[in-house]
Amino acid sequence: MVFAWALLGGSSSAAVAEPKGLLKTRFKPRPIIFSPYVCTENSFPCEGPNPCHSPEGCPQSYWATGFKLTARGRRGTHMAEFPWELNSCCRTKLFSSLSCSFLYRNVMPKTLDGQITMEKTPSYFVTNEAPKRIHSMAKDTKLIVVVRNPVTRAISDYTQTLSKKPEIPTFEVLAFKNRTLGLIDASWSAIRIGIYALHLENWLQYFPLSQILFVSGERLIIDPAGEMAKVQDFLGLKRIVTEKHFYFNKTKGFPCLKKPEDSSAPRCLGKSKGRTHPKIDPDVIHRLRKFYKPFNVMFYQMTGQDFQWEQEESDK
Numbered sequence: 001m002v003f004a005w006a007l008l009g010g011s012s013s014a015a016v017a018e019p020k021g022l023l024k025t026r027f028k029p030r031p032i033i034f035s036p037y038v039c040t041e042n043s044f045p046c047e048g049p050n051p052c053h054s055p056e057g058c059p060q061s062y063w064a065t066g067f068k069l070t071a072r073g074r075r076g077t078h079m080a081e082f083p084w085e086l087n088s089c090c091r092t093k094l095f096s097s098l099s100c101s102f103l104y105r106n107v108m109p110k111t112l113d114g115q116i117t118m119e120k121t122p123s124y125f126v127t128n129e130a131p132k133r134i135h136s137m138a139k140d141t142k143l144i145v146v147v148r149n150p151v152t153r154a155i156s157d158y159t160q161t162l163s164k165k166p167e168i169p170t171f172e173v174l175a176f177k178n179r180t181l182g183l184i185d186a187s188w189s190a191i192r193i194g195i196y197a198l199h200l201e202n203w204l205q206y207f208p209l210s211q212i213l214f215v216s217g218e219r220l221i222i223d224p225a226g227e228m229a230k231v232q233d234f235l236g237l238k239r240i241v242t243e244k245h246f247y248f249n250k251t252k253g254f255p256c257l258k259k260p261e262d263s264s265a266p267r268c269l270g271k272s273k274g275r276t277h278p279k280i281d282p283d284v285i286h287r288l289r290k291f292y293k294p295f296n297v298m299f300y301q302m303t304g305q306d307f308q309w310e311q312e313e314s315d316k
Helices: 097-106 122-126 130-137 150-164 196-203 217-222 224-235 282-303 309-314
Strands: 002-006 013-017 023-033 065-073 076-081 116-120 142-147 176-178 212-216 246-249 254-257
Touching (some): 122 196, 150 282, 212 217, 212 224, 217 224, 282 309
Parallel strands (some): 002 116, 002 142
Antiparallel strands (some): 013 116
16 A cells, blocks of 8 residues: 655545556545543443543543545545444444554555555644554555645645635744744644654654655656656556646646546646745745755755755745
8 A cells, every 4th residue: 555645735535556557536535533532331442441441431542543434426425434334343433543444444445456555645744643553554555755845835735724714814923933033833733744854753763764755846846747757666657657648737837637548628736726825924934944944954864855945945
């Protein structure tokens, strides 16, 4: 199985790499964390003793990540939480990690020999518990991380949130704990996600660098075929997706995917992508660049790749 994280903003999805080489999305499992439930005789994981017999009640170690399955078909969108019929002894939303792994595998698309299941959930890369859980489920899993300049990523993140919550404070207000002193608020998720070295350090405790591919978000826009060639090589796939499968959409500012042999319309990013970013105070951008620079250098050293984000900024 392959996990992919595009740290550019966006939704989660699961897909199967078909023998013909193109990706076909089938399901969209969205990870959600459930709050602890009141401990009862029936709320215990299948594998262990009933924690309700403990004077402390249900321990935090029994809280688990659940999955909401969205299936899209001709009759509309259908959503269901946890296919209970897969494990009848789990009668509540309280599972051990083994139960969660079992359920997780069963919401993935079925694959044949020669196919690879892929799942994209950006939040995994920045979730502390994710590396251990994924390693426990499938330690040979390959990981793909799409990264971009963290300053641009933070602004893009804010732009997406702003489109849903227009009442939120300005980017300049949220970015600082104290703007007068120049103290960046690294606890704000839009900024914290871009500290890639911090998150990668957690993953390298469980996975070797050889199982992780880092894709440049900037290169993915200007040379999608080149970046996809790296992805296909990393996955051991034949290079089916090439230059002829892309064309650049000037309106969106992003490449679109097409099938050369097909006359159908190409698949471009939806309306939630490619939004115009709000104008940000240049002084704020300058301070963010200074904040991220040492973390970027550390990330380059850890990955063995120079993404040249500082060079990109000096050219502007």
